Amino acid sequence: MTSAQPAHRRPPHRGAEPTRRRRGGFFLDGEWDAKLHRPVGSAWVRWEAPADEGDWTAPVVLVHGGGGQSTDWLWAVDGQPGWAELFVGAGHPTYLLDRPGHGRSVWDVEAMGPRSAVPDTTVLARLFQVDEAELRGRFGAVAASSTGLFADAAAAQRRDAAALTRLLELVGPAIVVTHSAGAPAGWLAADRRPDLVDIVVAVEPLGPPRTRALTEGVTALPLGAAGQPRGLATVPVLLVTAAASGHLQADSETAAFLRGRGAEVEHLRLGQHGLDGDGHGVLFDRNSTAAFDLVHRHLPAPARPGGGR
Template sequence: MPITTTAGPGSRAAPHFSAPHLNNTARTVRTGGFFLPGDPQQSDAGPWQLGPAWVQWEAPADGAARTPWVLVHGGGGQSTDWLGIEDGAPGWAPRLVDAGFPAYLLDRPGHGRSPYDPARLGGRTGFPDYAGAGAVFAPEPAPEHAAESGPSSSHAVHSAWPWGRRPGSPELDQLVASSSGMLTATPLSQDLDARRIVDLLERTGPAVLATHSAGAAGGWLAAARSPHRVRGIVTFEPLGPPFRDLGPRGRLDCGLTAVPLAAGASRPLARQEPPLGPEPLGGLPVLVVSGPASGRAGGDAETVDFLNRCGARATHLRLEDLGIHGNGHGLIFENNLNEILEPVLEWLAGNKIT
């Protein structure tokens, strides 16, 4: 049946944009992209792949020698989350490249340009609407804070999202347009994320992993499986706290993951039980970054404690402790990226990762 649209209360006039190439600052970089093949499978119909993934990369034009970054998006997002959502305001990936680091942006299996096949990957949650996406990334301010904005506001005010919070705001429109559902087969999804991250690390060489939200689980697993290729992890409001119930997507039975973090572990952990076997993240430098307006800092503190019990050297960075206020859960594409990037790079330098 054809789908028709009619004007109504939710319709709006097309926004007037000037051509982006007339507004954006010129940059000279090297760039490309490639697919990571999925795991070979065999069926009566012949061979096929499970969970291939697309990677886009960008590097300084002069041939950078600094440590590459592998950037892993969260939840129902895609790798474009790392490019920024405001036209003319570059996101984390281009800012890292401008600082001299090659950046590799992974579309997790079943997300973005990585093919999604329900027969092979299982079902997924519904696509977020404006209300759903807004509740996570751009909630309407509470009445007592509705008029507040800027650095003088309460730390709980979400002022680092200075754009509109309703349909018609170009930034919120782009965020909703890029969002999709999350795979409900969480153990499979996290395992495939980890497999493709490890595959990517084999091509990049030792790298820094940057993960956001639900993308963090694949990062922990990849670091445990390929520790010599992960120099450190910077994670922004990672999926947690440990043992969280994810509703229709299951539960984090193994702490911060739905599959065992330690090689050879075959059963879920109790809440206070240390990981089975050798410390799976032994000595790994980890920086957990929390925004003050998301309400997730308490859960992130539990995550830091669990990581340290797994052998990591985890540090919790609460942005408000550095005088950086107003960030919510989408801090990787909010408007004060340079402020956040500076202490992250200082942490890397302190761990001799350059």
């Protein structure tokens, strides 16, 4: 037992509310590599839904950011529930994707290439706008679950988009929620299969456009034809910016880029709604639950409330 796990700590199962849920998990196959004789880019998916079908509304797919994993959606500081729990509680069958090479999804170094070192607390504290003491304490799950970034951004985004598209083909039309470097997968999947994406909710997306990992604008891969989005231009976008992240300029440029290519974008600035102090990790930061509630109120009405699609 370590100092971070004192003997008097209340076990998580004692603090949880009893619920009746459907839940499960599965792996999505990767793309077959004929040279290596194995699939590459497989992805683990965890899902949960209300027990009663009459409580269901639009499915949600959650795509984590950068060096994170799907566990990012399962917790928040100060004992708040994670966004995954909040979506399920609001009636959404909810799918959590471990992007290829992250979390439970296999990192095949021979096929997927190298990645950067695991970030230390200095790097993570700067990224999420918390001090190092908080990162070792209240935000400890960030440090515990973080890993490095793939060196080949285009190849990584190609795998992410392929996995997300395969998942949407299985789930059906869904709300796609992305965070940070998970955003390119959302843009690419929406562009390829707009019929399967009700809306893209991009929380602090990777940006601004045309940086090193976004050579084609908001992705490292071309959208549509000649860089002009086709499907993405028909999918509504809700872009979410935290108050203290320093992401406002980058997110504004991302919104302008998408609008310039025909997309309908609503830019939700949390600070304008009294939610101050949250950094880049807003989905598990101090105002996590309030931020979720605000985002949820800005989602479109489900196609068929209380049933299938």
